[in-house]
Amino acid sequence: QKEVEQDPGPLSVPEGAIVSLNCTYSNSAFQYFMWYRQYSRKGPELLMYTYSSGNKEDGRFTAQVDKSSKYISLFIRDSQPSDSATYLCAMSPVYQKVTFGTGTKLQVIP
Amino acid sequence: GAVVSQHPSWVICKSGTSVKIECRSLDFQATTMFWYRQFPKQSLMLMATSNEGSKATYEQGVEKDKFLINHASLTLSTLTVTSAHPEDSSFYICSARPGEEAFFGQGTRLTVV
Numbered sequence: 046q047k048e049v050e051q052d053p054g055p056l057s058v059p060e061g062a063i064v065s066l067n068c069t070y071s072n073s074a075f076q077y078f079m080w081y082r083q084y085s086r087k088g089p090e091l092l093m094y095t096y097s098s099g100n101k102e103d104g105r106f107t108a109q110v111d112k113s114s115k116y117i118s119l120f121i122r123d124s125q126p127s128d129s130a131t132y133l134c135a136m137s138p139v140y141q142k143v144t145f146g147t148g149t150k151l152q153v154i155p
Numbered sequence: 156g157a158v159v160s161q162h163p164s165w166v167i168c169k170s171g172t173s174v175k176i177e178c179r180s181l182d183f184q185a186t187t188m189f190w191y192r193q194f195p196k197q198s199l200m201l202m203a204t205s206n207e208g209s210k211a212t213y214e215q216g217v218e219k220d221k222f223l224i225n226h227a228s229l230t231l232s233t234l235t236v237t238s239a240h241p242e243d244s245s246f247y248i249c250s251a252r253p254g255e256e257a258f259f260g261q262g263t264r265l266t267v268v
Contacts (some may be wrong), residue, residue, distance in 0.1 A: 091258060
């Protein structure tokens with residue numbers, strides 16, 4: 046079993062839709078949870094990070110962490126074509142190496 | 156956020172030659188940097204952890220004699236792919252964590268022909 050599971054997609058949605066991206070994990074030592082956006086042939090760009098459980102909102106993006114269920118989510122409201130990219134969840138114990146999900150490819154259709 | 160700069164962004168080399176990739180932290184000091192490799196349509200896989208002033212720590216299955224890592228200063232780590240072969244063609248990305256968040260370089264697309 047992988048430490049981090051993420052549906053690779055692809056996920057296609059119409060412009061303006063709410064997008065829900067999810068990951069599950071098995072390592073209870075994970076404390077930091079991050080979401081990255083990666084465009085083709087580019088390095089990952091940090092979108093959000095959360096420490097321990099809870100919600101965090103930044104503009105159209107909301108990150109949720111449920112440690113009891115070992116489940117994290119990223120919601121994108123009012124999705125735009127420019128949001129089309131691969132979204133990677135990532136997590137780590139305190140100040141240790143980061144483990145990534147496989148990434149979900151998102152396409153927002155105008 | 157913090158800036159991690161990686162160079163070159165792409166390189167093509169002949170089989171058997173060596174290629175050096177640089178990773179710099181521009182606005183913070185990084186005692187530790189991480190090197191990842193990403194194959195097409197796959198996630199990032201940690202190759203090694205680079206430690207300033209000491210030997211790098213390699214993940215299982217990564218050949219330390221093939222992927223040489225040098226972390227000579229608090230702002231620079233280098234990855235040298237020695238005697239490169241076509242199967243080494245991949246996207247290499249470095250990362251650093253100045254605090255809680257991890258930041259990534261732009262990545263280097265290596266093609267070995």
